[in-house]
Amino acid sequence: MRRKSYEPFLYLTPGVFFLAFFIVLPVLFLLVLSFFRWDMLSGAISFAGLENYSEMFKDPALYNALKNTVLYVAGVVPAGMAIALFIAVQLKGKLRTYSIYRTSIFMPVIVSLAASGVIWLWIYDYRSGILNHLLSRIGISQINWLGNPDTALISVIIVTLWQRIGYNMVIFFAGLQVIPEQLYEAAMIDGAKASGQFRYVTWPNLLPTTSFVLVINLIFAFRDFDQIYVMTRGGPMSRTTTLVYHIYETAFAEFNIGMAAAVTMILFLIVMAVTYLYLNYMGEKA
């Protein structure tokens, strides 16, 4: 059978279609939208030029959202990675009981974020939540976890950690699997203790995995929405309004689609920058 030159492209069509329609076009459309005034309900649409952008930068809500996002990312990513790595190293062995631990740590990952948000709402409940109940047993007075502007963000961060650690752990496991056993044996012969083994064998060999987890976690953290929507609605006092929640509010409560698109472009640029740095870094390594 003679190969025709267009044939490979034919096979690509479905994939290209998918990519074009569900990724490239929406992003382009978003960019276009950010130059328009549109409320989606009344249908009135008009060209705004750069107005959305200039208005956006004048809006203190944007800076508040950026600040919260930075705090949130800083709270979620390093801790989420460190705890997951620690657990992965501890539970690396093949013991039967370990697999029970691993499964239970992974469990939150399969629960939808919205559902776990609801569960945590009950746990955090000021008056009848189990957390405050347990704390009162050890003599700590009740804390209004989600209602107090000073504890709301950290409370959301804890839920995200609870959810994400299992996911990170599994990837770290995969990374640990491929580190040859001989390296550990050699290290042991040289007299390395657990900490030395980690420092000189595990850590350097795990670096590609770690950087992958870092990027994925950064991207996840910038995009987290469900738990905030379910638990705090961006409050109290807008203290848990992250960029994504700010976009949601701008679009669906303020009906300002153009401005929401403009803020989304900011988020898009941030995530792009993270990805670019990562690819660059990986390129150097390879």
Add this chain to the structure above:
Amino acid sequence: MSFNKVHSGFKVFILFLTALTISSCAERERYADDEITELRFWHGIESPENNLLLEEKIKTFEERNPHINIILENIGAQDSAMPSIMTALSADRQPELLWFAPVYTGRMAESGKLYPAEKFIENDTEFNPEDIYEGILESGRYDGRIYTVPFETNCLAFYYNKEHFSEAGIERYPQSWKELRQTARKLTRHFREKGEDSFGMLIPLGTQEWTVWTWQNFLWQAGGEFLSDNMKEPGFNGRPGVEALKFWKKLVYEDESAVFSERNAGYKIEPFIAGKVSMMINGPWNYPELKEQDEINYGSFPLPENEKKATNIGGENLFIFRSTPEKEEASWEFAKFIMSEEFQAEWAMNTGYLPVNRKAAESEKYRRFLEENPFIKTFVYSMEFGKSRPPVKEYSRISERLGRALENALYRRKTPEEALNQAAEDSEDLL
């Protein structure tokens, strides 16, 4: 040979998939039989019992109107439904019928996609608009025209725990702000004596509409208005607004006789059922559940007055979207069915909502129902001094700003004056 066959079969499959992708993008809506008019009806009714009742009633409607077929789609309650509605409208894929809060009438009327119900009302001799309570019908008016018609209505009143009241020796429910304050203190004092950490009253906290809706009662009671008379300026930041907000703060911080709800959960009845609070402001729709929890312990009383009596009217309207003349006609038939004495009475008796139809409210069976269920009677009585939120296009956005102001003041980050003035200033350009 056989490999080649498989190979070309695979090719055909891939091409088929591609074709499918392309064609489905271009596919237009297909209609069933010409005879049958299909109407998509989007709603966000939450309770399973009410959903079942609606389905049953729609079956009755379809039996009487065999040429109409209603397709029910639950799109979730108000704020989670918003993205679906916005997407549908901008893609011109809106349903024929929508159950939604009347405050969105203006915004959707602006799109030109809403069919003004007034056109039907004017020309349909079968329908008498005077059967519908005027104030409720007005909630669907925008720019001088009635666009949407009422589906169900409600208003706010106090729930109270009868056992707590009699234990604390309270013999009559509070009629004024002053008495409300005394009652809350008395109840709380009683709890403290018993060594319990319950409170006299619950005050909603959060930036969402529920808080704003509840607070407006107090604004009106203090003699204030949400907007100025010509609806061009905010009015909530005057003396009455400040007084209303100070009253809430006084109950919580000074008297320590009221407690804030969980954020954005002021409508949840759990603290009330659990006996953590003795009084809370809420609507009639929880009655079926309250009755299930405890047949006799829960009562209701009208909101107390200050300078005047007021309660905030809520409820949902039926929005009819422009489509084809047959569908619009059929939608109007359905709207009439919904507003009918028969539907309204039955819906009200089962759901706790209040009838929008005067005849339903005055009907023999509904009156008997009220005698047997004095809890609901309070709300029907309160409707007499009920007020609706202003029918301005930007209501929901102003409410957002006001919600943030209330939170700022209740968290004591700003004084009531500062917070309300800020919200008023931010709202001015919206009017």
